[in-house]
Amino acid sequence: MSILIDNIGELVTNEPDQGEGLLGIRRDVAVVIEGDRIAWIGPSAQKPPADSRIDAHQRAVLPGFVDSHAHLVFAGDRAAEFGARMAGEPYTGGGIRTTMAATRAASDDELLGNASRLVDEARRQGTTTIEIKSGYGLNVADEARSLRVAGQLTTETTFLGAHVVPAGSEPDAYVDLVRGEMLDACAPYAKWIDVFCERGAFDGDQTRAILEAGAKKGLFLRVHANQLTEGPGVRLAVELDAASADHCTHLSDADIAALSGSNTVATLLPGAEFSTRSPYPDARRMIDAGVTVALATDCNPGSSYTSSMPFCIALAVRDMRMTPAEAVHAATAGGARALRRDDIGRLRPGARADLTVLDAPSHLHLAYRPGVPLISTVLHNGVPQ
Numbered sequence: 001m002s003i004l005i006d007n008i009g010e011l012v013t014n015e016p017d018q019g020e021g022l023l024g025i026r027r028d029v030a031v032v033i034e035g036d037r038i039a040w041i042g043p044s045a046q047k048p049p050a051d052s053r054i055d056a057h058q059r060a061v062l063p064g065f066v067d068s069h070a071h072l073v074f075a076g077d078r079a080a081e082f083g084a085r086m087a088g089e090p091y092t093g094g095g096i097r098t099t100m101a102a103t104r105a106a107s108d109d110e111l112l113g114n115a116s117r118l119v120d121e122a123r124r125q126g127t128t129t130i131e132i133k134s135g136y137g138l139n140v141a142d143e144a145r146s147l148r149v150a151g152q153l154t155t156e157t158t159f160l161g162a163h164v165v166p167a168g169s170e171p172d173a174y175v176d177l178v179r180g181e182m183l184d185a186c187a188p189y190a191k192w193i194d195v196f197c198e199r200g201a202f203d204g205d206q207t208r209a210i211l212e213a214g215a216k217k218g219l220f221l222r223v224h225a226n227q228l229t230e231g232p233g234v235r236l237a238v239e240l241d242a243a244s245a246d247h248c249t250h251l252s253d254a255d256i257a258a259l260s261g262s263n264t265v266a267t268l269l270p271g272a273e274f275s276t277r278s279p280y281p282d283a284r285r286m287i288d289a290g291v292t293v294a295l296a297t298d299c300n301p302g303s304s305y306t307s308s309m310p311f312c313i314a315l316a317v318r319d320m321r322m323t324p325a326e327a328v329h330a331a332t333a334g335g336a337r338a339l340r341r342d343d344i345g346r347l348r349p350g351a352r353a354d355l356t357v358l359d360a361p362s363h364l365h366l367a368y369r370p371g372v373p374l375i376s377t378v379l380h381n382g383v384p385q
C-alpha cells in the first residue's frame with residue numbers, strides 16, 4: 001500500500017543538507033509512503049505512481065510533532081487549583097498529591113480512557129509520538145499499573161515513582177522503595193526512568209541513587225531539572241548521560257556550559273510557565289551557547305493541562321525569543337533527540353511516515369496564527385488518522 005502526497009508547497013524535512021536553513025525546507029515536492037516508512041521525496045514533476053493520493057494544495061507538510069514529556073496517566077482534574085493560582089496563590093507542586101489520591105481510586109479502564117482521550121487530542125493537533133510518565137500512583141502497585149496503561153498507548157514509557165514523596169512517607173525510606181521494590185515492579189513496563197529533582201521533591205543525592213538504580217535495570221535516563229530553582233538536576237543529567245534535562249527554567253552559567261557539548265537535550269516546557277504564571281526559560285541563551293533544545297507540552301492536570309504542541313511553539317516564539325524555525329525544529333527533531341530516536345522528527349527516505357499537512361502555506365503560521373486549528377491531516381506510521 002503506497003500513498004503519494006503531492007502538490008506540497010513547503011516541506012519541512014529537518015535535513016539541512018536537503019533544503020533551506022535549519023528546517024531543510026524544500027518546495028514544490030512530492031512524498032511517497034510505502035507501508036509505515038517514507039520511500040521517496042522529490043520534485044512534483046517526477047512523482048512516481050502510488051496506490052492512493054493526497055493533494056496538499058500547496059500547503060505545508062511537516063514531520064509529526066514529538067512530545068517528549070507528558071504525564072497522561074491520572075484521574076480527576078485541578079481546575080479549581082488553577083483558578084486559585086490565577087487569583088494569586090503560588091505554585092508549589094503540592095497538588096501532585098491531590099491527583100495521586102484520585103489516580104489510586106480510579107479503575108484501570110478509567111485511567112486508560114482518560115489517557116487515550118488525551119493521546120487522541122494530541123494527535124488531532126499533529127503529535128505522532130508522545131512520551132507518557134507514571135508518577136501519580138506513588139506506590140508499587142499503582143506505579144506499575146500506570147505504566148501498563150501507558151504501554152498500551154506508546155512505546156516511550158517513563159517510570160516516575162520519584163515524582164514527589166507521598167504524604168506520610170519518610171523521604172529516605174521512600175527513595176529506597178523507589179529504587180528497590182517499586183523499580184523491580186515497574187522496569188518491565190518502562191523504557192525510561194525520571195526523577196523530579198527539586199527542592200521539596202528529591203535532592204541531588206537521592207536523584208543520583210534512583211537514576212543509577214534505574215540504569216542498572218536497563219532503563220534510560222531523563223530528569224525534571226531546575227524548574228523552580230537552580231539546583232543539581234541539570235549537571236547530574238549531563239554527568240549521567242541522561243537523554244534530556246526537562247524544564248531548565250533556572251540555569252547557572254555552569255549548567256549552560258554542561259549542557260552545551262553534551263548529549264543531553266534541554267527540553268523546555270513553556271506550558272508550565274504559562275499555567276503557573278512563571279518566568280519562561282531563557283531559550284535564546286541556551287541556543288546561542290550551542291545547547292540542543294526540545295519543546296514538549298508537560299501535559300498534566302496540575303501545572304500544564306495542554307496537549308497542544310502548536311500552542312507550545314507559539315509560546316516559544318512569542319515569549320522565549322525562539323525563531324519560528326527553531327521552535328518547529330525543537331518540537332520535531334528536538335523531541336526526537338530527547339527520546340534518542342532517529343526514525344522520527346525528520347522526513348527522509350527510510351524515516352517513519354509520521355507527518356502532518358497544515359491548513360496553511362508555511363510552518364510560520366503555527367506561531368503567526370496562535371490558537372487556530374491549523375492541522376489538516378495527520379499520518380502516523382503511514383496511516384491517515
Ligand SMILES: [Zn+2]
Binds near residue numbers: 071
Ligand atoms: Zn513533568
